[in-house]
Amino acid sequence: MAIDIYDFTGMTSAIHESLSAVLSPAATTIVEMTIIGIVFILFYALVGLFLVYAERKVCAFIQCRLGPRRVGPRGIFQTIADFIKLLMKELLMTKNADKFLFNLAPFIVIIASFMAIGAMPFAKGLHALDFDIGILYVLAVSGIGVIGILLAGWSSNNKYSLIGALRSGAQIVSYELSVGMALMTIIIFAGSMQLSEIVASQANGWWLFKGHIPAIIAFVIFMIASTAETNRGPFDLAEAESELVAGFHTEYSGIKFAFFFLAEYMNMFVVAAFGATVFLGAWMPFHISEMIPYAEYFNMGMDFIPGFIWFFGKTGMLILLMMWFKWTFPRLRIDQLLTLEWKYLLPINLVNIVITAFFVLTGFHF
Amino acid sequence: MKEIIQYFSDVFHAVKSLLTGMRVTGYYFFHHKEIVTQEYPENRATLKMFERFKGEVLMPHTESNEHKCTGCGICEMNCPNGSIEILTTFETVDGKKKKIIDKHIYHLSMCTFCGLCVKTCPSDALAFGNDFEHAVFDRQSLTKVLNKPGSTLNKEVKE
Amino acid sequence: MSDSKIQENLQKEDAYYVNMGPQHPSTHGVLRLRVGLQGEKVIHVEPHCGYIHRGIEKMCEKDTYSQIIHLTDRLDYLSANTNNEAVCLLVENALGIEVPERVKIIRTILDELTRLASHQLWWSVMGMDLGALTTFFYGLRDREKILDIFEESTGGRLLPSFNTPGGFMHDIHPNFVPRTKEFLAYFKKKLPEYNRLLTGNVIFQQRTKGIGILSKEDAIAYGVTGPSGRASGFACDVRKHHPYSAYGMVDFKEILYTEGDSFYRYVARMDEMWESMKIIEQLIDRIEDGPYTAKMKPIIKLPAGEYYQRVETTRGEFGVFVISTGDKTPYRMKFRSPNFANLSALDYMSRGFKIADMVAIMSSLDLVIPDIDR
Numbered sequence: 001m002a003i004d005i006y007d008f009t010g011m012t013s014a015i016h017e018s019l020s021a022v023l024s025p026a027a028t029t030i031v032e033m034t035i036i037g038i039v040f041i042l043f044y045a046l047v048g049l050f051l052v053y054a055e056r057k058v059c060a061f062i063q064c065r066l067g068p069r070r071v072g073p074r075g076i077f078q079t080i081a082d083f084i085k086l087l088m089k090e091l092l093m094t095k096n097a098d099k100f101l102f103n104l105a106p107f108i109v110i111i112a113s114f115m116a117i118g119a120m121p122f123a124k125g126l127h128a129l130d131f132d133i134g135i136l137y138v139l140a141v142s143g144i145g146v147i148g149i150l151l152a153g154w155s156s157n158n159k160y161s162l163i164g165a166l167r168s169g170a171q172i173v174s175y176e177l178s179v180g181m182a183l184m185t186i187i188i189f190a191g192s193m194q195l196s197e198i199v200a201s202q203a204n205g206w207w208l209f210k211g212h213i214p215a216i217i218a219f220v221i222f223m224i225a226s227t228a229e230t231n232r233g234p235f236d237l238a239e240a241e242s243e244l245v246a247g248f249h250t251e252y253s254g255i256k257f258a259f260f261f262l263a264e265y266m267n268m269f270v271v272a273a274f275g276a277t278v279f280l281g282a283w284m285p286f287h288i289s290e291m292i293p294y295a296e297y298f299n300m301g302m303d304f305i306p307g308f309i310w311f312f313g314k315t316g317m318l319i320l321l322m323m324w325f326k327w328t329f330p331r332l333r334i335d336q337l338l339t340l341e342w343k344y345l346l347p348i349n350l351v352n353i354v355i356t357a358f359f360v361l362t363g364f365h366f
Numbered sequence: 367m368k369e370i371i372q373y374f375s376d377v378f379h380a381v382k383s384l385l386t387g388m389r390v391t392g393y394y395f396f397h398h399k400e401i402v403t404q405e406y407p408e409n410r411a412t413l414k415m416f417e418r419f420k421g422e423v424l425m426p427h428t429e430s431n432e433h434k435c436t437g438c439g440i441c442e443m444n445c446p447n448g449s450i451e452i453l454t455t456f457e458t459v460d461g462k463k464k465k466i467i468d469k470h471i472y473h474l475s476m477c478t479f480c481g482l483c484v485k486t487c488p489s490d491a492l493a494f495g496n497d498f499e500h501a502v503f504d505r506q507s508l509t510k511v512l513n514k515p516g517s518t519l520n521k522e523v524k525e
Numbered sequence: 526m527s528d529s530k531i532q533e534n535l536q537k538e539d540a541y542y543v544n545m546g547p548q549h550p551s552t553h554g555v556l557r558l559r560v561g562l563q564g565e566k567v568i569h570v571e572p573h574c575g576y577i578h579r580g581i582e583k584m585c586e587k588d589t590y591s592q593i594i595h596l597t598d599r600l601d602y603l604s605a606n607t608n609n610e611a612v613c614l615l616v617e618n619a620l621g622i623e624v625p626e627r628v629k630i631i632r633t634i635l636d637e638l639t640r641l642a643s644h645q646l647w648w649s650v651m652g653m654d655l656g657a658l659t660t661f662f663y664g665l666r667d668r669e670k671i672l673d674i675f676e677e678s679t680g681g682r683l684l685p686s687f688n689t690p691g692g693f694m695h696d697i698h699p700n701f702v703p704r705t706k707e708f709l710a711y712f713k714k715k716l717p718e719y720n721r722l723l724t725g726n727v728i729f730q731q732r733t734k735g736i737g738i739l740s741k742e743d744a745i746a747y748g749v750t751g752p753s754g755r756a757s758g759f760a761c762d763v764r765k766h767h768p769y770s771a772y773g774m775v776d777f778k779e780i781l782y783t784e785g786d787s788f789y790r791y792v793a794r795m796d797e798m799w800e801s802m803k804i805i806e807q808l809i810d811r812i813e814d815g816p817y818t819a820k821m822k823p824i825i826k827l828p829a830g831e832y833y834q835r836v837e838t839t840r841g842e843f844g845v846f847v848i849s850t851g852d853k854t855p856y857r858m859k860f861r862s863p864n865f866a867n868l869s870a871l872d873y874m875s876r877g878f879k880i881a882d883m884v885a886i887m888s889s890l891d892l893v894i895p896d897i898d899r
Contacts, residue, residue, distance in 0.1 A: 062391045063662035066403040159543050163565070163880075234656065234728060241550045242654045242884045328391045328722070329384065330729045331656025333881045334565055344377065380727040390722045391659055402666050416673075418680040418698065446592035480595030480686045485694050486823075494680060 008126045036128050040117055044266060049079045051265040051319065058323045089254035094157045097251070101155035106252065106259035108148030113266040115141040120273045121199050123283045123307035134195035135183055138274055139176070142229070145267065146172040149231075149238065152260070153248040164247025167334055168238035171228060174341040175235075178225035181349040185218035185356045186278045195277055202281035214356040219279045221345050221352075223321065226271040228337070231264065233326035240331055268319060276314035283307030415496040420479040423450075423472055424495040425512035432520040433513055434491035437467035441483035441492060449476040450483060467513060474500060475508040537561055540568045543880070547576045552887075553650060554894030556868075565879045570872040574865075578898040585858040590616050590825045591689055593858070597845075598684040600862060601896035603643040604838035606635050606675075609688040611845045614769055615834035616690035617819075619827045619849070626771075627815040628692045630808050633771040634705065635675075635687070637801040641712070642671040643839035644798050647891045651791065652723050654888040655732055660723055667715050670708045677704065690825055692818025705809055709802055716798060724795065733788035737874040737886035740785060747873070748866035751841025752793040753890050757785030763837035775807045787882075787889040794891070826853045840864055840891055864896040 019028045053068070053076060060067030068075030093102060116138050121127040131137050146169060153165020187193055189210070190201040201207075207215050228235035239247030249260045276282060285302040332340065394400055406413070415421070427433050437454045451471040456463050484492045492512075502508060540561030546552035555576035561568040581600065585593050590612065597608040610632055617624055645668040652660025672682040678698040679685035687693055723729050739749060744757035754761045762779040764772040780796045782789040827849035835844040841863025848857040867890045875883040 058395070059658075061398065061401070062395045063659050064394055064400050064402050064666055065662065066401055066405070069405070159541065163543070163562075236656070237881075240656065240881065242656065243545070243880050245550060324388060324391065324395070327659050328387045329657060330652065330723070330726060330732060331881075332728055333732060333879055335879065336728075336731055383725045383727045383730075386721050387723070387726050390718055402669070416677040416680075416698075418678070418695075419676055420680040444592070446588050446595060478595050479681060479684070480592070481680065481694055482591060482595075485689075 008123055044114060047269055048262040048265050051269060052079045055323055059327045062327045083258060086258040087255055091256060092253045094251050097157045098155035101151045105148045105152035105155060106256045109145050109263040110259045112141055112145035113263045113270055116270040119195060121195055121277060121282045122311055127196060130196045132194045135193045139180055142270060143176055149248050156251040158251050160244040160250050161248050164238045164244045168231060168248060171237060171337060174338055175225045175228040178221055178341060178345045178349060179229055181353065182218040182222035182225060183278060184353055185214055188356050188360055198278060199282045199284060202284050206281040208279045214352050214359060217352050221349055222275055225345060227322050227325060230267040230271055232268060233322060234329035234332055235337060236331060237334055237337060268322060272318035273315045275318050280314045283311045285310055419496050420481060420494045421498040422474055422495045423483060424493050425470060425491055426493050427514055427517055431514060431517045433517050434489045434520050435467050435470055435513060436489055436519060437465060440486050440488060444482040444486045446480060447476050447478055449473040466519060470512040472510045472512050474510060475505060536568050553892060556894045560880065562880060567875050567878055567880055567883050570875050572868055572871060574898050577895050581899045582858050582860060586855060589853050594688060595686045598686055599895060600860060600899060601838055601840060601893045602683060603646060603893055604639050605684045606639040607836055607838040608843060611834050611836040611843055613688045613690050615832050615845050615847060616825060618834060619832045622691060622819050624692055624819045625816050627813055628817065629771040630811055631697060634805050634808050637804050638671050638674060640801050640839050641798055642668050644794050647794060648719060651888040654884050655729060657723060667712060670711065674704050674708060691821035696817040702809060702812060705805065709805060730788060732885055733791060734786060736787045736878060736882045738786045739870060739874055747870040749870050750863050752797055753790050753867055754841065755780055756782045756789040756793040758783040761842060763835050763842050769836060771808060775804050777804050787885050790889040824853055826851060838863060841867060860899060862896045862899060864892050868892055868897055
């Protein structure tokens with residue numbers, strides 16, 4: 001078992017106890033919720049801005065360019081400058097747009113991506129919401145985002161937006177299935193839907209390695225399906241600029257556009273973090289088998305790296321992979337997108353689940 | 367059975383082709399020496415255009431403020447868009463009235479850089495300059511007088 | 526009206542019309558396509574031209590033949606040098622002037638370099654239209670090297686205006702030959718990379734194979750020339766069938782395919798890049814010292830009559846037709862632009878396909894809008 005030198009449980013319970021000593025239980029809950037909310041809003045803004053910057057740098061290097069370099073050292077303040085610019089821009093609206101829905105849509109999209117972060121286990125003891133159906137919760141809230149996209153497309157009174165929104169609807173409804181099915185594999189392995197338990201079950205090895213081939217297949221399907229679910233990479237049909245200008249957010253400007261933009265990047269973070277949690281053991285350090293000589297020293301060394309660094313490192317790797325997809329592949333067509341899901345991913349997934357169940361029954365996994 | 371093998375070989379080839387593409391982009395991601403960006407305003411000092419680059423039409427002057435333009439008007443005639451206007455005056459030398467150039471007006475905003483003026487000039491008075499930073503706020507400033515004030519005709523040019 | 530016609534009209538009335546252009550990220554210029562959709566399916570496409578009409582044919586009527594050259598640059602700006610050459614060849618043939626062999630060879634090399642540069646840009650944009658944005662930068666990076674060759678020798682990067690009736694404006698730069706050789710060596714390494722990144726990609730193949738099929742008969746009927754026509758099996762390479770300049774002296778293959786879909790239009794262009802490099806390699810060592818222009822009178826007057834000259838530009842057969850009355854300016858000048866004919870087949874080709882396919886078909890035709898509108 002790993003040594004818990006970076007356990008945040010003590011810190012959080014200390015805060016909880018000191019608050020309960022002063023306040024009534026109800027007030028304690030409210031204060032704690034407020035603190036967590038503020039922390040998450042700050043975290044959201046920081047990660048969103050950083051991811052936009054990271055994507056610009058990654059795509060620049062892939063394309064033999066330098067990327068942003070002018071604002072701040074190596075251009076790290078570029079996104080902040082962009083954000084300020086977007087804040088100051090005029091908010092435009094098309095004639096005959098459905099005003100209420102048009103204004104509501106960006107908030108639905110951003111709230112959907114915001115809610116899912118709460119369930120992420122960032123480090124041992126740093127876990128805001130630990131439901132016993134954590135996986136179901138994340139899937140459910142990230143599915144809300146599509147309503148915002150559909151509303152945005154419908155209310156914009158723009159033909160490109162409408163086509164984009166309808167594409168997005170078809171896409172997310174299909175791929176939600178594959179994401180769920182891929183996660184089912186790990187649920188069978190771990191025997192729980194609670195994220196903290198799934199993480200705990202990976203203390204002696206990540207599911208990606210422990211689960212043999214079914215876990216690897218599930219991981220690949222999860223990556224493909226979740227890239228599609230976030231409307232990114234080769235699956236960005238909803239905003240395919242070569243035919244639909246900017247898809248569902250064609251008519252948005254200023255801060256409302258920024259919301260869509262930020263939500264896209266945060267969805268990417270949520271999906272990657274979720275993948276890291278389920279398949280790569282969230283904050284669990286990398287351990288090698290005891291059979292290899294000097295393995296215990298290696299494992300000790302790994303334990304000294306704090307859990308949240310492991311978590312963000314894994315998430316970062318998955319995000320990099322998704323960016324790499326996006327800047328390499330051409331876009332799929334809508335019918336090919338659905339063919340990929342219904343003819344390839346879903347059947348493979350179903351067979352995979354049966355194999356997984358067989359593995360678990362026979363106790364074949366590590 | 368054949369169809370099943372076909373199905374899996376399709377999947378395999380598809381994944382393989384995608385990985386080949388990712389290898390190309392991955393190579394560039396890690397090899398930063400392949401970056402070709404030139405940081406333009408910062409590299410002004412080292413930025414050198416090719417000597418023949420057609421940036422603008424100039425009239426080279428010698429150190430003693432002499433040019434070679436006789437004011438014959440062939441460039442004006444050859445210019446397809448009327449970017450060149452030549453204004454001449456008369457001056458009396460040794461009792462003889464002689465046509466000389468007063469102003470060689472060049473409208474940079476209308477020029478298409480076809481090079482006919484430079485090519486057809488009988489006394490090689492015109493040349494292309496390498497300057498390409500022509501952005502201005504006022505369109506009037508794109509109309510230039512090529513012969514410098516007080517300049518005279520180079521003695522070597524025969525008329 | 527026949528039943529099918531009535532049916533079609535009813536469909537057109539019910540269609541959901543979407544404008545692509547004149548301001549749209551995927552139309553490469555100011556072409557407006559009014560696309561009738563049924564769901565995602567394209568019912569019909571109506572191209573609306575004229576957003577960049579400048580009246581070049583009319584302008585030519587007031588210009589002398591050497592002044593016309595710079596106007597032809599602005600037709601198909603990606604094969605500017607080839608357009609220049611068409612007018613020069615017309616004047617030389619009309620006057621019966623034999624240009625030095627050196628000029629012919631250099632013209633052919635410049636033509637092929639233009640073709641390479643244009644195909645590189647087309648490859649970049651084709652990938653970009655299909656959503657692979659990275660291709661755009663790789664293509665432009667390599668194209669820059671050709672533009673440097675042009676800039677060093679001619680002074681213009683995109684619009685060289687280098688040809689004049691009889692030869693060239695001035696001699697090529699001494700660095701021309703080494704730089705071209707250097708480029709060939711460089712690009713031979715990069716072209717396989719293009720294939721690895723895009724051609725083999727399964728998504729790309731599915732997006733293009735079997736899309737926008739144009740049969741040989743239709744290609745001939747619509748007058749689709751260039752690589753787009755040759756992918757349908759229409760042997761229309763002017764360089765091969767009516768050789769001009771130094772094309773008679775070199776050995777190259779006319780790329781012909783019979784499939785006629787977007788993918789083979791793509792492959793035909795990719796193969797043409799290899800052929801272009803082959804042509805340049807055969808000629809680059811044959812440039813000898815000598816005059817860069819034939820002796821020409823300062824004022825060119827074509828004898829009265831009608832003249833026609835065709836050349837193979839990057840996108841197809843480009844023709845120049847002149848009626849001269851013996852004056853120093855043409856009485857009437859008409860350009861046969863390949864893109865106009867290629868565009869006419871777009872409606873026929875994209876019917877029944879998805880809107881995303883229409884973008885793929887359009888970029889596989891490689892349209893340049895100023896050439897359509899003139």
